Amino acid sequence: MGGLISTFSGVVGEKAADMIVSGAASPFISKFQMHQDLDVSxxxxxxxxLKLNAAFVEARQRRITNPKLLEWWAKLIEDSYRGDYYHRTIKHQNSLPGCEDTDSPTNRAAKRRRTIRTLLFGDEEMKNLYDLLTRLQGIDVRLxxxxxHAQPRRPMRRYLYMERERLxxxxxxxxxxxxxxLKPxxxxxxNVSLLPIVGPWQxxxxxxxxxxxxxxxxQDHFSLKSYIRIAQRDINFGYCCNLISKAIQKQHKLWETNYDDLGTLLAMLKQNLSKQRFLLVLDDVYNVDPMVWNDLxxxxxxxxxxxKVIFVSNIFHYEMYYKDGHIGRYDNKIEWTADAExxxxxxxxxxxxxxxxxxxHAxxxxxxxxxxxxxxxxxxxAKKMNGSIWPVTMLGEILRDxxxxxxxSKFLQALTESRVKFRATPKGFDICLAIDVMCRLLPGRLLSKKGSVMEYSFG
Known part of the structure; x- marks a missing residue:
């Protein structure tokens, strides 16, 4: 009888010991599993x-006025920021020295220290990470x-006329x-043909x-292409040659030496151009001296x-003489030695x-x-803008929002009362008109009592 009791007591003791040990070890095992599943989490x-950010992109394209939906969206954004913080922080910790997957003694020791610290003291950041992950997984993104999608769509901010394939x-x-x-x-x-593109500003x-x-x-038709913006009112032959040679050198790397001597530069330029069917666009040409053009x-x-050469200029008053092959700008006539189209x-x-x-735009x-x-x-x-393009692009964004x-109605009134008139002038005038209109819409912010933009420019 005593032996039976002794055996029973031993079994009960072992079971109790197992329960005590397993109960004491379960938090450590749970923490160890949490540590091991970190990459998966x-x-x-x-x-x-990614799901939340995709939903946010859709939401930004809608004009949301429902206050409860806005409140829900704000909470989702807050949770998204918190999740992004934990993701970046833990990723950064795993990328620190000693966290690599190498099998060096130093890395093994660092991993053991981190594992023991996690088992003994836990990891508050990891616990918060799992809590946040559980919360994010419970969000009904579809709802x-x-x-x-039930909210009205905002106006588009990208337009057909801004696409490269359509103007x-x-x-x-x-x-x-x-x-x-492309003509045959x-x-x-x-050998070289010229096409002028002329007209007012903007x-x-x-x-x-x-x-x-x-x-x-x-691009496939020409072996050498170069687009050059002159943008200088008084130019000389050396300036043009140097500008063209630098542009071609930068885009096509035909030669790498800088030549200060104009004769050497000209010879090198002719040598490289003579081997190519080239396309040269000279943009923003304000004024060209006839002798400079002839030499060029x-x-x-x-x-x-x-x-081919394309000549882009803001010539406003011009005459074209096809028989003599001349194009005139005011009293300054330039002789084209090529067939001017x-x-x-x-x-x-x-x-x-x-x-x-x-x-x-609007x-x-x-x-x-x-x-x-x-x-x-x-x-x-549109009638008051008098066919001008530049102010439409500036003021259209304000109207669109x-x-x-x-x-x-207020905008139209400000446009009517403005002292500045749209016309075929440099864009600075149109900018001043746009500022004038905005000053009238925002009194006291942009328009000072004395020396305002419109008074300074047009007073």
Whole structure:
């Protein structure tokens, strides 16, 4: 009997000891498993953050007015920031020295120290990480997106006319330039042909030239391409040659030596151009002395047959003499020694095109018929802008962010009362007009009592 009791007591003691040991060890085992599953949890956290950020992108495209939905969104953003903090922090700790997956004694010792510290004292950051991960996994992202999609969409901020393959209202001009660049070589024509693109300020001459220059067909057609912005009022022959040679050298690395001597530079330029069918675009040409142009053209005319030069200038008053091959700017006439093509004249958009251009900016791609009051006020604003493109791009963003009748009415009133008038002038005038309108909309912030922008510029 005593032996039976002794055996029973031993079994009970062993079971009790096992329970005590397992109970005492369970927190350590749990912490060890938590430590081992860290990489898996970080990947899960990253996945949840990607889902939330994708939902936030959709939400930013909607005009949300529901206060409860906005409150929910704010809490989601806060949880997203906290999750991003833990993700970055723990990733950074794992990238510290001693955390690599190498099998060196130093790394093994560092891992043992971190594991023992985690088992004995726990890891508060890891516990918070798992709590946050559990919370993020419980978010119903689908429900949030359903509520977001029920809200009206914000106007677009990217427009068709900003795409490289389309230039608003310039299909005819694009056809002229592309036909000039890609037309077959004919017998008897000069090696190099010239096309002037002329017109007032801020009408899209540079945009047209860039659009055609970067066309894939044009890029494949010429072996040497260079787009050069002169942007200097008084230029000489040496300046032009140096500018062209540096641009070609930078883009195509044909030669690497800098030549201070003009004769050596000219010889090197001719040598490299003579081996190429090149396309050269000279942009922002304010004024060219006839002798400078003649010397420059003699240098450029050494290219292979089919080479092209595009001359972009803000010439406003001009005459073209096709028989003599002259183009005149005021009283200064430049003799083209090549066959000068019919110039591409860039003027303001037609009234209908300008109105459509205005609606795309001010309404952000929305249908004007959905905003009948804004449509009529927009028509009046477009008329007052007198076909000018630059102020539409500046003021359109303000109108686009305030699609309501009251704001547009005040805007139209400010535009009507402005002392500055839109016209074919440098963009500085249009900027001053835009500032004038904004000053009237924001009194006391931008407009001072004395020496204001519009008084300083036009007083």
């Amino acid at each position: 970080l990947n899960m956290l990253e996945e949840q953050l 949030f997106l359903q509520m977001v 608003f209202g310039r299909d005819k001009e694009i056809g002229q330039v592309m036909n000039f660049l 070589i004919q017998a008897g024509e000069n 009408r899209g001459k540079t945009s047209l030239a860039l659009r055609c220059f970067y066309d894939s067909k044009v 053209w003699e240098c450029l005319n050494c290219g292979e047959k089919g080479s 019919m110039p591409v004249m860039i003027d303001g958009l037609s009234e209908d095109d300008h109105l459509a251009f205005f609606y795309e 309404l952000g791609g929305a249908d004007p018929d959905d905003y009948p009051m804004l449509k009529e006020m927009g028509r009046e604003m 305030n699609l309501n009748d009251q704001f547009w």
